[in-house]
Amino acid sequence: xxxxxxxxxxxxxxxxxxxxxxxxxxxxxxxxxxxxxxxxxxxxxxxxxxxxxxxxxxxxxxxxxxxxxxxxxxxxxxxxxxxxxxxxxxxxxxxxxxxxxxxxxxxxxxxxxxxxxxxxxxxxxxxxxxxxxxxxxxxxxxxxxxxxxxxxxxxxxxxxxxxxxxxxxxxxxxxxxxxxxxxxxxxxxxxxxxxxxxxxxxxxxxxxxxxxxxxxxxxxxxxxxxxxxxxxxxxxxxxxxxxxxxxxxx
Numbered sequence: 001x002x003x004x005x006x007x008x009x010x011x012x013x014x015x016x017x018x019x020x021x022x023x024x025x026x027x028x029x030x031x032x033x034x035x036x037x038x039x040x041x042x043x044x045x046x047x048x049x050x051x052x053x054x055x056x057x058x059x060x061x062x063x064x065x066x067x068x069x070x071x072x073x074x075x076x077x078x079x080x081x082x083x084x085x086x087x088x089x090x091x092x093x094x095x096x097x098x099x100x101x102x103x104x105x106x107x108x109x110x111x112x113x114x115x116x117x118x119x120x121x122x123x124x125x126x127x128x129x130x131x132x133x134x135x136x137x138x139x140x141x142x143x144x145x146x147x148x149x150x151x152x153x154x155x156x157x158x159x160x161x162x163x164x165x166x167x168x169x170x171x172x173x174x175x176x177x178x179x180x181x182x183x184x185x186x187x188x189x190x191x192x193x194x195x196x197x198x199x200x201x202x203x204x205x206x207x208x209x210x211x212x213x214x215x216x217x218x219x220x221x222x223x224x225x226x227x228x229x230x231x232x233x234x235x236x237x238x239x240x241x242x243x244x245x246x247x248x249x250x
Contacts, residue, residue, distance in 0.1 A: 003115055003185075004093040005041045006081050007033055008074040009101040011050040015233055020053050020101050022238060025245050029232065031060045032104035032245070040108035043091065046101075047081030073209050074098060075184070079195040082188065094118070096191050098184040102232045104241055110225060114185040117221045123190035124213060125221040126152070127181035129228060134169060142180040142208060144222060152220040155180055155208045181225060184210070190218075 009020040009030050016022070020030040030046060030053065037044045046057045049069040057064035065084045071077040078098045086093065095118055097111060110127060117125035128144050131137050143160045145153045154160065163171040171177070186194065200215040202208075213220060232238050 001094045001115065001118070002091060003041055003043070003095045003097060003111070004082060004085065004091075005037045005044040005097045005099050005111065006078045006085075007037065007044065007046045007099045007101045008077045008081070009046050009048045009050070009053050011048075011053060016235070016238070018052075019232065020048075021056055022232075024104055024238070024242050025249060027060070028056050029104050030057060030101055031062070033099065033101055033106055034060070034062045036104075036106040036108060037099055037111065040111040041097070043085075043089070043093070044099075045081060045085045047077050049077075073195075075191070075209060076195045079191055082191060093188060096186050096188060098186075100182050100231060103229050104232065105229050105244065107227060107229065109227075110181070110183060110229070113223045113225055114183065117185065117223050118187070122221045123187050123218065124194070125185045125223065126210065127183055127225050128178040128222050129181055129225050131172070131177040131179055134172065136179070137172065137177055138168075142182070144178050144180045146178065146222055150222050150224070152210070152214060152222050154202075154214065155206065155210050157206055157208070178222075178224070180210075181229070182231070 011018055013019045021028045024032055045063040045065055047065055047067050048054055049067055054064050065081050067077050067080045082096050114125055142155055142157055144155050145160050147153055163174050194213055197212055197216055200212045202211040202215050230241055232241055
């Protein structure tokens with residue numbers, strides 16, 4: 001199976017400007033993500049609309065393609081990057097993985113887990129992790145509920161499901177909650193279809209593009225991972241990741 005990993009990378013960020021280029025122990029963040037993805041995948045490419053990011057990726061020897069600045073989602077940027085990279089390499093890919101560029105602690109096992117979802121029926125897949133502590137339930141994030149076949153039923157920024165007639169402190173005794181881990185994989189046809197679908201009301205309401213696929217009657221296979229990762233959204237996150245990587249280098 002040929003798997004292409006695409007890392008969308010934008011310079012602008014409402015909370016952390018220039019996030020892909022922030023230094024983490026001597027390397028820009030985007031390099032850490034790229035190198036970890038390459039531990040598992042033969043083909044990895046950064047998709048950006050910023051020349052500073054393009055220059056940085058080329059400097060460490062990575063693959064990069066320039067994409068339009070008009071994309072409103074990372075998935076649409078992935079589609080353009082896939083089409084450009086496929087034309088450049090003339091390689092046929094079975095699965096395309098949209099890898100978050102702000103997760104420098106990405107584990108290659110996540111990519112293996114996602115690829116394992118694909119059989120004759122799977123068009124799109126993603127990851128989730130069980131919420132085991134009450135504090136993690138209350139701290140926010142994106143939650144997902146599943147059917148008995150581990151297909152997503154719905155994604156929400158609210159805690160779902162709501163457990164009736166029970167104080168929230170006891171919810172986890174009645175139900176296993178899952179948080180979404182924002183990494184997606186598609187077949188090429190599904191990526192094309194997803195990126196060309198009109199935005200839907202549930203997608204707009206939650207500001208979660210994966211709901212577009214569900215609202216159009218499609219399925220998203222969900223694999224459960226058992227280790228946590230850290231996305232860098234704030235300076236505190238950045239310092240935490242720096243400390244973890246510095247410790248691993250000793």
